[in-house]
Amino acid sequence: MSLPSPTRRGRRPVRALAAALLLALLGTVTACGSSSDGTGSASSGASADSGAFPAKVATKFGTVTVPSRPARVVALGWGDAETALALGVQPVGQSDWLAFGGDGTGPWAKGRYDKSPQRxxxxxxxxxxxxxxxxxxxxxVKSSGDRTRYDTLSKMAPTIGVPKGSDQYKISWQKQTTMVSRALGLADEGRKLIAATEAKSAAAAKAHPEFKGRTITVGSRTSSGWGAYVQGTDRVNFVQALGFRNNPDVDAKAGASFSVDVSEENLQMLDADLVVMAPIGVKAAKISTDPLFTSLPAVKAGHSVVFEGDSVLSRAFATNSVLSVGYAVDHVVPLFAAALK
Structure with missing residues (x-):
């Protein structure tokens, strides 16, 4: 069983995420003026990178060329739509990985669509x-890296797939933002967004020196069992930016997937200075009242956080896009600080 990275949702209903969480199309767009017809135009604040087109983006499948400024973007990867929105581009279609409903994005992206995209x-x-x-x-961009998926999509339009070494959703929001901004001809704007967001995480780390060097387990429980996320995945990237160190026992078991399965017999492997868990497809009480979980030393000491399954906080923490990071810093970091007191 592989832990769910983005919540495994297929076309609409919630899928039983296999052992941990899971996980745009354009034309010619003007550099100013917000799109009122949902065609993916850049907003008035966005400026194209100098000499942007044809834009070239390196991916696992080779260098992809975007011949001209796209006007109809479809965003399929985990957090790809939010990244485009942060750059002032409104996808005409997008995947809703965490089942937000509505426009398919969290409250940190509220009001960025003039017209709801196709789900x-x-x-x-x-x-x-x-x-x-x-x-x-x-x-x-933030996807499984499956070749058949990529080949099918690339027959429809230039497709920006995963970068080398980033299969199974293992890509930082910084790299995601860089790739998306280049494809959209907005590399300069992308760099500014990255700098501002990194500064916010750095300020939070500075404000909480107690995080530095402390071990942390970030995991979840599904109907299939327990799992923990490995380095290079969204949730772990987020906590490492705050100064935490991912549970070395978890990373020692890491393979190609974004998570490792943890059997009940080996549940003590989850123990760390701070244990952060999220339910996927089960109630939070399935975690917080489990005798094996409550027997962990960190949990006994009160050094744990268990998110509610569909809470905005849990999903902000899981999304880890250039838009959601700031929201998570404001609302999730205080929970970590309280749990470590």
Missing amino acids: IGTLEPEYEKIAALKPDLILD
């Missing part, structure tokens, strides 16, 4: 829907 499946993209949107750019 596209996550693990199993609805290719007919995508083709019907007539995309001129597809973003599938």
